[in-house]
Amino acid sequence: MRTLWSIFRDFIPLIAAFFIPPQIVGLGIALLIVGWMLYSQAKTRSLKTLTIINAAYFVIATIVTLFDPNTDILTYGQVTTYVILAVTTTLSLFVGELFTIQYAKETTPKAVWTHPLFTSINRRLTVIWSVSFTLSALFACLTQFAILSSVTGTVLTHIWMIPGLIANSVLPPRMQRQFAERMKAMQPQELNWSPAISDAPPAEPYHYDVIVVGSGIGGLTAAVELAALGSKVLVLEQHYLFGGACSTYTRKGGFKFEAGVESISGLGEQGPVNHLLKRHGLENAITWLKNTYEYRDGKQTKIIPNDYWKWRDQLIAEFPHERDGIEAMFTEIKACYDGMYSVFAPDRLCPRKPESMEEMTRFAEMYPEFLRWSASTWKDFLDGFVREPALRAQMSMLTGYVGDAGEETPAGTMIALMGYFLIGGFRPQGGGGELAMKLVEKLREYGGEALLSQLVQSIIVSDNQVQGVVTKKAVYYAPVVISNVDPRVTYEKLVGLDKLPLAYQEKVRRLEPSTSLLIWTAAIDCEFATNHLIHYSLPKPIHLASIDQRIEGIGIHSASALDSTLAPNGKATLHINMQTKAEASRFQAMTDVEYAAVKAEVDRVCLELLREIDPQAAESILFTEIATPRTVAHYMRTHEGSVYNSKRLEGEASPFPTFKAPIEGLYLVGAGVGYGPGIEAVVISGGDVASQLGAFFAERKRIQTA
Incomplete structure (x- = not known):
């Protein structure tokens, strides 16, 4: 009905022209109204076909009236109205911008405009209105030229509005229900089975549900x-x-x-782990012990505040020329995060996603930010707010938590990771x-x-x-x-x-396998310098010659620095992680000498990196161990030693x-x-x-x- 009102609004100029005497005044007022409408629509880039046709009609009618004031150009007003509507709706089926879709966009969140169901509903409605307006125009002409009586003609002219009104009220919800049912039934046939659950738990040994x-x-x-x-x-x-x-x-x-x-x-309160x-x-x-984060870029060290909004303020102080973008970005991330977690509830661990168009519309109205970026990459998201490479790198430091795609990581995945700063990682x-x-x-x-x-x-x-x-x-x-x-x-x-x-x-x-890791662990005979999780973007890439591997960044942390139960008093544990290709078979094919050489090189490189971060710890090593993709494949049973399973x-x-x-x-x-x-x-x-x-x-x- 809101869409119908939007359509009716475009008839106001026609009403003014037909009912405000004298004719030139009515046309003048109609021109002013339609001119204002054109201006408003142009500003919002939402020009409507009906408005454009109305404007053209009133310009022509005004010019004709000015040249010949005695011409009653509005005599055929009823015919004109329906002809305009018939032409407008029919034309819209061929020019790519459906008649009803132009109005539906005013009352429907932008996030659903590209949904195929949205287009399908409006195409059917436009066809129905096109037929209705064409029949009305036909009977208006027959009435105007006295082929039909005034009473009969008037009834037959306007009665075709009823199918359009009914369709506008009934068709969208019906198509939405049908769409939801089809989506449920779209499961491939080979997956359309139900588990064979017995009537009672099996009592025999070695038998289970x-x-x-x-x-x-x-x-x-x-x-x-x-x-x-x-x-x-x-x-x-x-x-x-x-x-x-x-x-x-x-x-x-x-x-x-x-x-x-x-x-x-x-x-967090809405988090599935909490549930x-x-x-x-x-x-x-x-x-639960809350982690804190540290970002190192070359020689610079930034401690990420243990408060999301304080991190925003710290970034503004560091990159003042990006202030507006940073503020907008942090607000957008929070809104996206809220939308993402609105589908979780204590009675379930998996999200209840909107299934029907109605539910999707309601969700989009409440959380347009999340849907805006749901199909984008993190790069797309950052492009919408900031440009500074150093700032973008800091905002992307957790991409390694989910793979090796960097800024090409899906925006939805990164928004979820922002929970480590909004709520906390523990x-x-x-x-x-x-x-x-x-x-x-x-x-x-x-x-x-x-x-x-x-x-x-x-x-x-x-x-x-x-x-x-x-x-x-x-x-x-x-x-x-x-x-x-x-x-x-x-x-x-x-x-x-x-x-x-x-x-x-x-x-x-x-x-294909996801990324893998080279993992260096060490026991040290002193406490580590910090309990932060350190994300270190190396000032100069490291080349591991034994496997021809380029290392551009590492993750380093001491779990015992935050949790003293993990190491003897006064001592510490340490992890250094390097992302590498999941090539367990390559490591498995190595001779014992070759494999030992890889471990020796990783051990040497990690010790050098540790000297940069904590020289005392580097001199207090008690023992070290190195895990490779071969280790991961053995203990985690993944394809080629990927740490996040196959992609x-x-x-x-x-x-x-x-x-x-x-x-x-x-x-x-x-x-x-x-x-x-x-x-x-x-x-x-x-x-x-x-x-x-x-x-x-x-x-x-x-x-x-x-």
Whole structure:
């Protein structure tokens, strides 16, 4: 109806011309109104076809009236009105700017203008109005020339407005509902299956409702969520520690090191990690320590304030010529972040995204900032606000948390990472492994099982249905298997490509690994100089000759500087991370001598870098260890040693890989599906799979307790 009012507004000049005597005065007023409308529309770059045609008509009518005041050019006003409307609507179908879309844009958020449904609705409405106006114009002509009686003609002229009014009220919501139903039904046929959940938990030994392969946080999240619903769950971990990258291991002398996770987001009020903990009574089970950040660019060091708006003010002081852009950028990031997290709620771990056009419109009205950048890169986002390279580099320092794309990282991903500054990034006291262990304890409390040193060799598939898994020690059976292993490894090594449809076999082969790391860890006989997470953009790139690797930046931190429980009193642990290509096979092909040479060079380079940052620590090394992509591939079981699993395929008709596999009963969770890397993202992935399965177990529980 708001669109109808917008259209009616453009008729005001016609009404003025037809009803204000004398004719020249009415036309003059109409010209003034339409001139003002043209000016307003030109300023906002929203010129309307009807306004332009009206303007042309009134200019011609005014000129004719000035030359011959006795000419009653408005005698055919009714005919003129409908002819203008018929021509306008019909013409708009061919010139690319649909008649109704011009008005719908006034009442619909810009974020939905490019949605195909928005265009489709307005195309149908424009066709309907074009037919209605054309019929009205025809009967107006027949009435004007007395072919039809005045009464009959008037009725037949105006009655065609009724279909248009009905269509404008009924068609949009109906098409929106149909669109939502089609989107739900668009799932590829091979994924259109339901899990074979039994009527009761299996009682036989080695039989389960759900088996989770790998104890990464995504897998543990799904396991805990499902066990809470009464399902019989088994988690199998190949390592001697639970948690995958979120584990903490001990070395000689009592030094504790993190396997990978250094900072955890999603602990704000709307954060999914916060929701996970609260849903299972774990909100007070872990002491969270807030990280702080330090950015080094050559010799300059910037401590990032532990307050988002103070960081803005610090950047303004550092780059005063970018003041307006910085202020606008920080405001935009906060608005985008709020929009992103508005779809989370305590009753679920995965976001509830708008499904219908109505919901999308409401979301866009409330959070236009987020939708504005949702399909952009971080470079696009920064381009909208700032230019200074040093400023952009500081704003992009966390891109390494999710890959090696730098400013080409998706803007949505970076907006989520800004949560480390808006809300905070945290580490559990005692190490990241504390989070994994609390989830394992809760799983066991719910009746689930979790076993270590259980390397899953294969997932049993028969007649395209999961049957269970085979380990070195036993065979376990379940109609549902959730793989927390890298998607390519899952399909190639655990399932076998021959079990997949041919199209999927090709997709799996095309999956590429994400980035990997060279990780240098050290125990030092003194406290480290700072407890900040340091992002160091090197003044001069380092060349690792043994692997022909160019290093332009490093991440360095001492977890024990923030958490004293991780090292003996007066001593410290240290990590230096260098991004490198995921080429585990290259390292695996090296001889022992060649591999030792790589480690020796990394050790030497990291020691030199440490001397720049903390000379005392560099002279107090007790021992060091080096991990390469080969190490990552072994312990994390990823393709080529990628730290964030295989990357999803781009440019596909449907995303791949997805949570659901083309094998009945097989699901995937983790960094390689759904929401990307990071603890918060994999919690969402585990929550998403649990929500898909949860309805089946909740129904079983309801029947059993009825």
